[in-house]
Amino acid sequence: MSDSSSRAVVGIFTYMDDALEAVKRVKAANFDYRMYSPVPRHEIEEVTYPEKSPVRIVSLIAAITGCTFGFTLSILCSLDWPMRTSAKNIASVPAFFVPGYECTILFGGVATLFAILVFCRLPNVLKTAGYDPRFTHDKFGVVVACTGGQVEDVKSRMMDSGADEVDVRDSL
Amino acid sequence: MEYTHNDHDPKKEPPVSYAEVNDTVLKMLEPPGTGWFLLLFTCLFFLAIGASCWFYQMWAGFGESGKSHPIGWGTYITNFVFWVGIAHSGTLISAVLYLFRANFRQPIYRLAEAMTVFAVMTAGLFPIIHLGRPWYALWLIPYPNQRALWPNFRSPLLWDVFAVSTYFTISATFFFVGLIPDIAAARDRATTPFRKILYGATSLGWRGSHAQWKHYTSAYLIFAAFATPLVVSVHSVVSWDFAMSIVPGWHATIFPPYFVAGAIFSGVAMVITLIIPLRKAFNLHRLITPVHFDAMSKLILLTSGVVSYSYITEFYTAWFSNNSFERFQFWFRPFGEYWTAFWGMTFCNCIFPQLLWIKSLRTNIAFLFILSIFINIGMWLERFNIIFQSLTREFIPAAWGGYNFSWIEIGITVGAFGWFGMWMTLFIKYFPSVAITEIKEVLPPPMRKTNSGAHH
Numbered sequence: 001m002s003d004s005s006s007r008a009v010v011g012i013f014t015y016m017d018d019a020l021e022a023v024k025r026v027k028a029a030n031f032d033y034r035m036y037s038p039v040p041r042h043e044i045e046e047v048t049y050p051e052k053s054p055v056r057i058v059s060l061i062a063a064i065t066g067c068t069f070g071f072t073l074s075i076l077c078s079l080d081w082p083m084r085t086s087a088k089n090i091a092s093v094p095a096f097f098v099p100g101y102e103c104t105i106l107f108g109g110v111a112t113l114f115a116i117l118v119f120c121r122l123p124n125v126l127k128t129a130g131y132d133p134r135f136t137h138d139k140f141g142v143v144v145a146c147t148g149g150q151v152e153d154v155k156s157r158m159m160d161s162g163a164d165e166v167d168v169r170d171s172l
Numbered sequence: 173m174e175y176t177h178n179d180h181d182p183k184k185e186p187p188v189s190y191a192e193v194n195d196t197v198l199k200m201l202e203p204p205g206t207g208w209f210l211l212l213f214t215c216l217f218f219l220a221i222g223a224s225c226w227f228y229q230m231w232a233g234f235g236e237s238g239k240s241h242p243i244g245w246g247t248y249i250t251n252f253v254f255w256v257g258i259a260h261s262g263t264l265i266s267a268v269l270y271l272f273r274a275n276f277r278q279p280i281y282r283l284a285e286a287m288t289v290f291a292v293m294t295a296g297l298f299p300i301i302h303l304g305r306p307w308y309a310l311w312l313i314p315y316p317n318q319r320a321l322w323p324n325f326r327s328p329l330l331w332d333v334f335a336v337s338t339y340f341t342i343s344a345t346f347f348f349v350g351l352i353p354d355i356a357a358a359r360d361r362a363t364t365p366f367r368k369i370l371y372g373a374t375s376l377g378w379r380g381s382h383a384q385w386k387h388y389t390s391a392y393l394i395f396a397a398f399a400t401p402l403v404v405s406v407h408s409v410v411s412w413d414f415a416m417s418i419v420p421g422w423h424a425t426i427f428p429p430y431f432v433a434g435a436i437f438s439g440v441a442m443v444i445t446l447i448i449p450l451r452k453a454f455n456l457h458r459l460i461t462p463v464h465f466d467a468m469s470k471l472i473l474l475t476s477g478v479v480s481y482s483y484i485t486e487f488y489t490a491w492f493s494n495n496s497f498e499r500f501q502f503w504f505r506p507f508g509e510y511w512t513a514f515w516g517m518t519f520c521n522c523i524f525p526q527l528l529w530i531k532s533l534r535t536n537i538a539f540l541f542i543l544s545i546f547i548n549i550g551m552w553l554e555r556f557n558i559i560f561q562s563l564t565r566e567f568i569p570a571a572w573g574g575y576n577f578s579w580i581e582i583g584i585t586v587g588a589f590g591w592f593g594m595w596m597t598l599f600i601k602y603f604p605s606v607a608i609t610e611i612k613e614v615l616p617p618p619m620r621k622t623n624s625g626a627h628h
Contacts, residue, residue, distance in 0.1 A: 015620040038190055038357075039612040040385040048382035053390035059398075070334075077314055077322035085326075095326040098409060101401075102334040109342040109398045112391050116349060117376070119387040124377030131379050133360035136353070138190035138618070162620060 003148025008130040008169040011142045011158035018162030019140035020047050025157040026144050036131065036141035058115040059108050066107025070100035129169050139164075188458055190612050197354075197606045198361055200454045204601050207453070215593035222587005225580045226301055234304030238578030242571050243563050247581040248302040251588055253555040254438070255295035256336065256410055257431075260403060261439020262288025263343060266350070267399035270392075275614045276467035279459045282354075282607040283450065283600075284443045285347045290595040291442075292340045294588050299332070301584060328412040335409035339402050346395045352378050353388070354604040370602070407431040414558065420497040421505075421562030424489060430482035434551060437475035437521070440468055441547035448541045450600065459606060462535035469534035472547070476525035479554075483522065497567055504565050505557060509574075513553050513561070520550025 013019035019035065020043060026033045027047075035048050074096035082090045116122065130143030142163075144154045151168055158166045229236045239246050262284040269277040277284075300306045312333045314323050323330045356378040359371035378384065408428035415427040424430075444465070451460045490502040505514045524546050533539050565572055599605060 014618055016617040017619045017621055035382040036380050037382070037385065038194075038380065039609055039617070040389045041613075041617060043617075044382055045386060045389075049386040053387045055387050055390045056394055059391075059394045063398075073314060074325040078325055081320070081322040083324055083326075092326055098331040098405075099325060099334045101405065102331075102338040105398050105402060106338040106341060109338075109345055109395065112394050112398070113345050113349065116387060116391045120378075120384040122352075122376040122378065122384075124379070125372070126377070128377075128379050135380055136357040136360045137194050 003151075005148045006170070007146050007148050007151050009144045009146060009151055009154040009158065010130045010132065010167040010169060011144075011161070011163040012132060012134065012165050012167075013140040013142065013162065014138075014164055015162060016041065016043065016140055019142055020044065022142045022158050022161035022163065023047050025161060026142065026154060029153070029157070031150075031154060032145040034130070034143045036135035036143070038136055038138060038140075053119065055112060055115040055119060059112045062111030063104045063108030067100050067104040069107065070103030071096055073103070074099045188611075188615060190615065190618065193459070193608055193611050193615070194357055194361075196454075196456065196459060197604050197608050197611075198358055200600065200605065201358060201367075201602065208597065208601055212594065212597045215590045215597055218586050218590025219594055220587075220590075222584045222590055225583030225587065229301075229304075229580050229584075230306070236578060236580045237304075238576060238581055240573070242566055242573045243560065243575040245302075245559050245563060246575060247556075247577065247585060248298045250552065250555045250559050251585055252295050252298035252302070253410060253431075253559070254552050255291045255298070255588065255592075256407060257435035257438045257551060257555075258442045259288045259291035259295060259339070259343070259439065260407060260432070260435035261443055262286070262291070263339075263346075263399050263403045264436050264439065265443070266346065267396040268403055270396045271400060274467075276464050278610045278614055279456070279606050280443060280447055280464060280468070281610065282350065283447055283605050284439070285343070285350065286596065286599050286605060287439070287442060287446060288343045289340070289347050290592050290599075291439075292336065292343060293595065294592045296336055296340065297588065297591070328409065328416045331409045332413060335406045339406045342395070342399055342402060346399055349388075349392065349395060350607065350610075351603060352376060353380060354608045356380065357608050358604060374603075403436075404428075404432055407435045414562075419562050419566060420495070420501040421558065423498075424486060426482055426485055426489070430479070430486075433475050433478035433482065434521075434554060437472065437479050438547060438551035440471050440475065441544040441551070444468055444472075444540050444544040445548060446596065448537055448544075450605065456606065459611060465537065465540055466531075466534045469528045469540065472525055472543075473528045476521060476528075476547075480522040483518070501562060501565060505561050508561070508565070510557075510561055510564075513557050517550050517553040517557055520546045521554060524550075 011019070011022055013022065016037070019037070023033060023035055024047060035044060037044055071093075075091045078090050078092070078096075084090060130141070132139070132141055135141045142158065144158075146154050155166050155168070237246070237248070262281075265277050265284040266281045266288070269281070300309045303309055312323060312330065314325075323333075352375055355371050355375040359368065359375045362368045362371050408431065411427035411431035414422035415424055417423060447460060451457065487502050490498040493499075505511075524543060527533050527539075527543070560575060564575060
């Protein structure tokens with residue numbers, strides 16, 4: 001009977017191309033994996049996450065909301081407390097460009113921060129199985145979720161790719 | 173020319189590695205020595221002087237600030253414009269140069285960004301100090317109130333509130349987001365319980381997984397895109413505080429580009445002033461190389477040219493306008509009672525930086541340090557000339573007046589440097605003041621096969 005308990009196989013790599021090779025091999029076998037690196041690289045993105053991030057959609061919607069808010073606030077406040085200057089319009093759109101513009105940036109920027117927190121699942125104060133402090137230093141890591149029966153297969157894929165060391169932990 | 177950390181002298185020195193970047197930068201966070209405490213207490217001493225002067229001014233009245241008709245805007249607004257200007261180059265280096273993929277920015281951008289945030293924090297104090305009754309600053313914010321009043325949205329002063337508060341929020345957010353992966357690196361090496369808690373909390377549990385990096389880099393690019401127009405807009409809005417009025421010497425359409433160029437000029441100078449001692453104190457010679465100083469010098473040379481051109485244009489416009497008040501104002505500045513401020517500004521901002529055409533001086537650290545201090549002084553004088561000289565000679569001679577600095581103003585000005593210095597001093601010891609991740613981004617990644625197609 002095969003071992004069906006959850007396991008995390010952690011491969012630690014010195015070379016980025018070795019880690020990417022390991023990712024390709026575990027992806028080919030449809031394993032759930034996570035790759036860690038001390039630095040963002042396009043080569044990693046191309047292999048692991050080629051799709052576009054949804055962060056930009058959040059930023060765009062927030063920026064449009066901010067622009068609308070800035071102009072609306074200026075116009076409504078001016079209409080509520082009109083300060084007439086000769087025959088000029090009370091709702092003076094060119095003058096309100098600045099609050100409108102600044103609110104566009106403000107809303108977009110703050111929403112982008114929240115988007116990072118949501119999509120990156122931050123803050124995360126819990127320990128992450130498979131994480132190694134060397135991943136913020138100079139090592140690359142590939143962590144694969146598998147069952148106890150698949151551990152040897154994953155380990156061999158890691159070692160064949162050039163892992164410095166491979167460790168097995170309880171779960172991902 | 174492509175700037176990387178390994179380009180400066182590859183024959184003499186081995187290339188910088190990922191591990192070396194971590195080791196060098198995180199070494200800066202080791203427990204502070206006597207020099208650091210001395211610097212911090214000096215800053216706190218200046219801050220205490222400034223705070224005392226401010227409290228005295230509030231207690232005794234705004235008359236203590238030395239302002240009286242016709243000088244309604246003096247040292248405080250000069251300081252406000254000066255510090256907003258200082259803030260600008262941080263955003264230029266962190267956002268604009270990021271979008272242009274200018275690799276020379278990597279080792280200096282974190283410090284420049286910290287400078288931006290702390291300089292805006294300093295700048296923001298001055299309009300509040302200038303109110304005399306700072307507790308009324310709340311009235312600048314459009315909120316529903318019992319007086320049923322709203323601020324005037326057609327006033328450049330209200331635009332300033334929106335511009336500076338947005339600038340601070342976005343700069344601080346951009347700064348913090350950039351710090352997250354580097355704080356995580358500090359967290360993974362922290363040994364003391366205090367540092368473990370500090371970095372554990374502020375890194376938000378960052379791990380650097382592929383999905384995190386994907387969203388992070390996408391968001392960072394968007395932040396840069398949001399921050400880039402702020403470089404242009406904030407100082408343009410500040411310049412409209414003056415240009416929207418009819419005061420001779422202020423009423424000029426050239427002010428927005430002139431102010432933006434001046435802001436970048438002064439900000440880059442301040443980056444050099446700060447980074448040279450930091451490089452020496454923490455032995456960052458391998459990360460901050462002559463190549464980086466050469467690039468910053470060229471930026472100074474460019475912006476000095478734009479500023480000098482703006483000065484000349486102001487004079488030409490005054491002459492060409494045939495407006496006697498404008499003409500008199502621009503005669504008064506170089507030949508009037510306060511000519512020293514004008515010629516001091518001209519020397520510091522236009523003449524002295526021209527020496528940077530000499531290549532060897534662009535990488536001469538001692539020369540650059542001295543030049544950067546002269547530029548800082550020159551840019552303060554520029555704002556002083558614009559604000560003070562214009563007000564002292566307005567339209568009719570009966571409305572002319574003079575101005576003497578009060579000790580309160582000098583104390584508060586000194587206090588602002590203490591406030592700014594205190595934040596910088598604390599920052600360099602508790603957070604990575606050189607960007608670990610971004611330096612690694614421009615290094616070649618460790619590859620087993622050299623021809624496996626690494627690119628950035």
